Amino acid sequence: MNIQFHETTKTFHLFNDHLSYILCVLENGHLGQLYCGKRIHDKEDFRYLIEKAPRPMTSYVYENDRTFSLEHIRQEYPVYGSTDYRHPAVEILQDDGSRISDFQYAAHTIFAGKPKLPGLPATYTEADGEAATLRIILKDPVTEIKLELLYTIFAYGGILARSARFINEGTKPVHLLNAMSFSLDLPDKDYVWMQLSGAWARERHIINRPLEQGILSIDSMRGNSSHEHNPFMVLKRPYTTETQGEALGFSFIYSGNYRIQAEVDTHDTTRITVGINPSGFDWKLEAGESFQTPEAVMVYSAEGLNAMSQTFHRLYRKRLARGYWRDRPRPILNNNWEATYFDFTEDRLVEIAAKAKECGVELFVLDDGWFGKRNNDLAGLGDWFANRDRLPNGIAGLSERIEALGMKFGLWFEPEMVNKDSDLYRAHPDWILQTPGRRTSHGRNQFVLDFSRNEVVDCIYGMMENILSQSKISYIKWDMNRSITECYSAALPADRQGEVFHRYILGVYDLYERLTSAFPQVLFESCASGGGRFDPGLLYYAPQGWASDDSDAVERLKIQYGTSMCYPISSIGSHVSVSPNHQVLRRTPLHTRANVAYFGTFGYELDLNKLPEEELQEVKEQISFMKEYREILQFGTFYRLKSPFEGNETVWMSVSEDKKTALVGWYRVLNNVNAPYTRVRLQGLDPDMVYTDIRSDACHYGDELMNLGLLTSDATSGEVSREEKDCGDFESKIYILKAKE
Ligand code: GLA
Numbered sequence: 001m002n003i004q005f006h007e008t009t010k011t012f013h014l015f016n017d018h019l020s021y022i023l024c025v026l027e028n029g030h031l032g033q034l035y036c037g038k039r040i041h042d043k044e045d046f047r048y049l050i051e052k053a054p055r056p057m058t059s060y061v062y063e064n065d066r067t068f069s070l071e072h073i074r075q076e077y078p079v080y081g082s083t084d085y086r087h088p089a090v091e092i093l094q095d096d097g098s099r100i101s102d103f104q105y106a107a108h109t110i111f112a113g114k115p116k117l118p119g120l121p122a123t124y125t126e127a128d129g130e131a132a133t134l135r136i137i138l139k140d141p142v143t144e145i146k147l148e149l150l151y152t153i154f155a156y157g158g159i160l161a162r163s164a165r166f167i168n169e170g171t172k173p174v175h176l177l178n179a180m181s182f183s184l185d186l187p188d189k190d191y192v193w194m195q196l197s198g199a200w201a202r203e204r205h206i207i208n209r210p211l212e213q214g215i216l217s218i219d220s221m222r223g224n225s226s227h228e229h230n231p232f233m234v235l236k237r238p239y240t241t242e243t244q245g246e247a248l249g250f251s252f253i254y255s256g257n258y259r260i261q262a263e264v265d266t267h268d269t270t271r272i273t274v275g276i277n278p279s280g281f282d283w284k285l286e287a288g289e290s291f292q293t294p295e296a297v298m299v300y301s302a303e304g305l306n307a308m309s310q311t312f313h314r315l316y317r318k319r320l321a322r323g324y325w326r327d328r329p330r331p332i333l334n335n336n337w338e339a340t341y342f343d344f345t346e347d348r349l350v351e352i353a354a355k356a357k358e359c360g361v362e363l364f365v366l367d368d369g370w371f372g373k374r375n376n377d378l379a380g381l382g383d384w385f386a387n388r389d390r391l392p393n394g395i396a397g398l399s400e401r402i403e404a405l406g407m408k409f410g411l412w413f414e415p416e417m418v419n420k421d422s423d424l425y426r427a428h429p430d431w432i433l434q435t436p437g438r439r440t441s442h443g444r445n446q447f448v449l450d451f452s453r454n455e456v457v458d459c460i461y462g463m464m465e466n467i468l469s470q471s472k473i474s475y476i477k478w479d480m481n482r483s484i485t486e487c488y489s490a491a492l493p494a495d496r497q498g499e500v501f502h503r504y505i506l507g508v509y510d511l512y513e514r515l516t517s518a519f520p521q522v523l524f525e526s527c528a529s530g531g532g533r534f535d536p537g538l539l540y541y542a543p544q545g546w547a548s549d550d551s552d553a554v555e556r557l558k559i560q561y562g563t564s565m566c567y568p569i570s571s572i573g574s575h576v577s578v579s580p581n582h583q584v585l586r587r588t589p590l591h592t593r594a595n596v597a598y599f600g601t602f603g604y605e606l607d608l609n610k611l612p613e614e615e616l617q618e619v620k621e622q623i624s625f626m627k628e629y630r631e632i633l634q635f636g637t638f639y640r641l642k643s644p645f646e647g648n649e650t651v652w653m654s655v656s657e658d659k660k661t662a663l664v665g666w667y668r669v670l671n672n673v674n675a676p677y678t679r680v681r682l683q684g685l686d687p688d689m690v691y692t693d694i695r696s697d698a699c700h701y702g703d704e705l706m707n708l709g710l711l712t713s714d715a716t717s718g719e720v721s722r723e724e725k726d727c728g729d730f731e732s733k734i735y736i737l738k739a740k741e
Contacts, residue, residue, distance in 0.1 A: 001155040002042075003110045003132050009045045010105070012134060014151060019158035019300045021151070022046050023076050027068060028061055029104025031076035031136065031149070033185045037246070038302045050074075059083040074185035074269060077138075077149060077164070079103060080178070086263050086271050087215070089183035090164075091278070093175040094143055103138035103147050110134050114152045114161070119506055121253050121540030122295040123152070123161050123319050130155055130319075144170035145285075154319075157311030158300030167290040175498075176283040180275030182250065182296035189213070189264040191248075192238055196230040196562050201550035201583055203227050203531035204562035206645050211235070211270060217261035219277050223448070223484030223501055224528055225255050225535040232566045233260045235272070236305065242640055243304045243683070249312060250274050251566055253320070254294040255537035256505035257281070280487070282498025294537070305565070306639055306683070313568040313638060320536055321543040321571070323516060325523045329630040330544060330570065331408060332360070332623055333475070333603035337367035338551065338577050340607070342376055344369065346391050350401050355608040357405045359616065360623035363475055363603075364402050365410035370395065372422055378445050381417045382424030384463035399472040410475030410523075411467070415460045415511060417446045417481065424459075431456050433500070435488040443482025451507030452500050453491045461514055468519050476515075478542065480528040505537075512541035525573055525601075534563065544571050544601050551577035551605055552584045553596040554669055554730060557644040560599060561652065569654065570634035574600025576622070578610075590615055592732040594622040595665055598633050599652060602626050629663055629736075632656045636663075639683040648672070651712070655684040659702075662691070664735040666712050671729050679709035682737075691737040699740070710735060 001016040010025035011034070022034040024047060034049045050073060054066040061068045061083055070084035078084050080091040081100045092101050114124060114131050125131045134151040146167040153160055162182045168174060189211045195218050196204035209216055218229035225231045231252035237245045250272060252258050257277035264270050274296040283291055297315070301308035318326070334356035336349060353364035368374065370391060372383025380387070386394040393401075395411065402409040418425045418432060425432070425447070432447040434440040440447065449456050467473070489500045516524065524542035526533060530549030538545060548559045556574065563572055574597040579587045597603070608619060626633070636654035644650040644667075653664040662685060685691065685702035692699050693710075700710075714731065 001132055001153055003134050003153065004042050005108065005110065006044045009047055011044070011046055012108070012136075013042050014132075014134060014153040014160065015039055015042065016153055016155055016158070018302070019153070019160065021153065021160055024050075025105040026050070026073065029138075030070070030079070031105065031138070033074040033076050036184060036186065036248075037300065072267065074187065075183070077103065077147070077180075077183050078271075086265055087261065087273060088178060089180040089273055089275070090147075091178040092143065092145065093177055095172040095174070099177075101140045101143065101145070103140050106137045106139045106146075108134060108136045115150070117163060117292055117295060119509060120292060120294050121320070121509060121537045122163070123253070123297065123315060125319065143168070143172070143174055145174065154315065157315065159311060159315055160298045160300075161295050162298070163295040164293045165290060166285060168285045168287050171287050173284055173286045176285055176291055177281065178275075178278035179283070179291065179293050180273045181252065181293040182272070182274040182298065184272045184298070186235075186270040186272070189268045189270045190237060191235040191270065192240075193262055194234040194236060194565075196232055196565060197228060200227045200529055200532065201548055202555070203534065203548050203559055204230050205558050206562050206565070206643075210238070211262060211264050213264045213266065213268070215261060215263045217259055219259035219279070220257050221277060221279055223256060223487065223504060224480060224533045225258060225537070226483070227529070227532045230566070231258045231260060231535050233262075234305070234308070234565070235262065235270070241304050242306045245304050247301045247305050247308045249299045249301075249308045249566065251297045251299075251312065251536055252294065253297065253536040253540070254505070255508065255533050255535050257501050276502060280498065280501060283502065284496050284499065297536070309565055309640070310637055312566045316536060316539055316566075317568040317570055317635070321539050322541075323543065324521045325543050327635070329634060330601040331363040331475070331523070332626055333363040333365050333410065334361045334608070335365040335367055335477075335575065335603060335605050336607075338582055338605040342369040342374070344390065346393065346398055346401070349398065350405070351609060352607050353402050353407060354405055356604065357407050359608055359619045360627070361407065361604065363408040363410055365412065365475060365477060366398070367412040367477065368414070368479070370411070379419050379421035381414055381419040381446050382422040382449070384413065384460070384467060394471075395467055395473075396471040403472050408474035409472055410477065411473050412477045412479060413464060414479040414481060415464065416449050416451055416508065418449050419446055430490045433484060433487050433489065433504070435486040438486055441485040443485075446482055448482065448484050450489050450491065450504070451511070452489050452503030453507070457507045457511050461511055464515060465518060468515070468522070473522060475523045475525065477525045477527055477546065478512075480533055509537070509541070512538075516541050527573070531559070531563075534567070536566075539567070539571055544573050546573040547600065550583045551575055552581040552586050553588045553593045554586060555584060556596045557650045557667055557669075560596065561640060561644050561650060564638060564640060564652070569599055569638050570601070572600035575603040575605040577605040586730075588730040589728070590618055592667065592730050595732040595734050596667065598626060598629075598663075598734065599654070599665055601634070602630065629661075632661055632663060637684050641680050641683065644669075649678070651680045653682060653684070659684065659686040659689065660739040662737040664710065664737065665732065666735065667732040668714070669730065671731065677711070677713040679711045679713070681709040682706050685737070686739065689739040691739055694736045694738055705737070
């Protein structure tokens with residue numbers, strides 16, 4: 001990895017084994033983008049890539065010159081309103097009502113490592129040589145605003161992380177109306193755009209759309225990153241597959257309103273912008289103040305989508321997630337939500353936990369309903385103290401009983417919310433986000449606390465800290481069950497209301513930071529009605545997230561497959577729940593429910609007391625299987641082999657670092673009769689090792705399994721005995737392959 005500056009051509013070349021990223025200072029002092037793609041040789045001069053030609057109906061920067069127009073030049077951080085009519089990376093409203101800016105190169109520094117972004121989640125380095133950073137300083141001569149663009153290239157993978165910082169060195173306040181984290185102009189439009197979209201209980205499904213002249217974008221204006229669109233997008237070539245072809249993934253390390261956009265112009269160049277959603281955003285920057293944008297990460301792969309995902313997995317698992325649990329296999333848990341909903345007593349919880357313990361579960365999690373007057377979803381949020389009617393010994397007493405069983409105890413919170421029927425709301429009715437004179441909408445009968453205010457965050461921290469320090473708590477599930485409406489803070493003046501959404505998220509990050517620092521061994525799992533805030537921002541604080549409220553195994557194939565495009569398997573909260581399933585009422589075999597959930601954090605979302613003896617036996621076997629293989633399942637190299645979006649079968653696998661063990665998950669939704677023979681080519685094995693399939697004892701070389709494939713035929717011919725239970729709908733298998741010594 002290296003960052004070269006060529007003085008005579010004012011060109012920067014950031015490169016590692018996979019990626020070259022080249023930019024230069026243009027004749028007007030702005031930054032031009034020259035190349036982003038597979039590693040090429042470094043040299044002094046790439047400026048021939050700045051193509052200019054006089055074209056009709058174009059506006060030019062300099063009088064008596066009919067070539068230099070920003071409209072035709074690929075740029076790094078385009079400004080609003082001056083010869084470039086594409087969407088800009090920055091727009092600043094100034095004192096006199098003007099919006100033009102002119103950021104010109106002033107200086108740069110190149111250094112090892114990567115600086116922290118204060119108050120924001122971001123990727124980081126741990127040792128020398130992991131990354132190098134280029135900081136380019138630009139200045140707008142009129143407003144005297146300094147702009148610092150940060151580019152970090154990591155030593156492995158085609159990773160480039162970017163962010164921007166604005167410092168008002170002038171004398172007058174300005175308003176930042178648009179401040180993107182990442183902007184990149186590519187020379188052609190020959191891409192398919194891929195996004196992860198859906199809805200509550202149907203998160204992160206893969207959607208492909210070809211780029212054409214015009215704009216494609218995904219965004220959120222909900223205050224959270226949203227179930228609807230994950231802050232992630234891939235541009236892939238039409239011929240790109242999982243294993244070959246170019247792919248450029250863009251991921252935004254942020255949990256609030258965002259926008260990711262691709263704009264193809266008249267000349268078929270493509271502008272990518274990633275950042276805080278400009279819609280509703282207006283940040284007042286007083287003289288002397290600064291504003292730091294969140295970080296966006298690009299991963300370039302020349303070897304298809306799998307390689308891109310593996311790079312994201314490694315980066316986000318090792319250098320975005322932090323803390324005690326980062327590298328530790330995750331505890332197998334039993335959560336009581338789908339087992340009891342709001343209907344429980346202390347004894348009933350202990351009964352569920354005791355059975356779970358008997359089966360080998362390590363952590364019991366008490367979900368919603370333990371606090372205040374929370375007997376249903378009408379009351380209680382905001383009152384983070386135990387409901388003594390249900391839990392006479394409080395959380396401390398319950399947690400002791402759970403620990404006495406030999407298990408760890410975890411607890412659910414929804415820190416950002418309040419019900420009107422709560423002591424907190426009665427004491428502080430002005431603490432919610434609400435617009436004066438307007439109706440305040442609710443979601444699930446709850447209102448959103450104004451986390452842009454320190455005193456609100458302090459108060460919630462105090463209550464949580466109290467419970468955590470007085471009880472034996474090893475895990476927290478942090479939920480967020482509604483989006484923000486009528487966003488307005490009673491604590492901010494009129495000209496700062498456009499800051500509330502972002503300040504809210506900074507408040508969320510602040511509370512996470514304080515709790516994770518005070519209780520470093522507590523495992524945090526993020527959640528927002530399932531996957532409404534499953535984003536890299538929260539991964540910095542919570543190394544795992546509840547991927548979806550849909551726990552049905554068949555539905556989960558698409559959700560988990562889509563999620564794996566960007567997020568490591570160790571981050572994907574996945575549980576076995578009852579059959580028929582509570583969301584889709586589907587009946588699936590117990591082994592299939594587990595076979596899907598293994599590729600995630602794994603746990604149970606049911607009352608094991610209600611299972612028949614033979615299923616309990618199966619659960620015990622599942623848990624001991626997971627304990628044996630979770631390290632590989634969660635931290636191994638993950639490959640997608642067959643997509644649930646393309647057919648009846650899904651196949652994926654995880655391979656241990658030493659390549660000596662591989663676990664292949666094979667899933668078939670509907671049974672076929674008299675179907676063709678099937679096989680699937682595996683990946684990531686050692687071609688020279690001989691692997692034993694420990695279910696069948698069959699032995700094959702790695703190269704056989706990767707080239708001619710693993711035989712997976714398993715259809716009934718129409719003549720098999722009706723008793724054959726492994727041949728129905730919703731069938732699945734885990735193949736365990738072990739290298740012979
Ligand atoms: C959300 C979560 C669920 C559960 C409920 C409790 O929907 O996603 O897992 O915690 O809230 O109210």
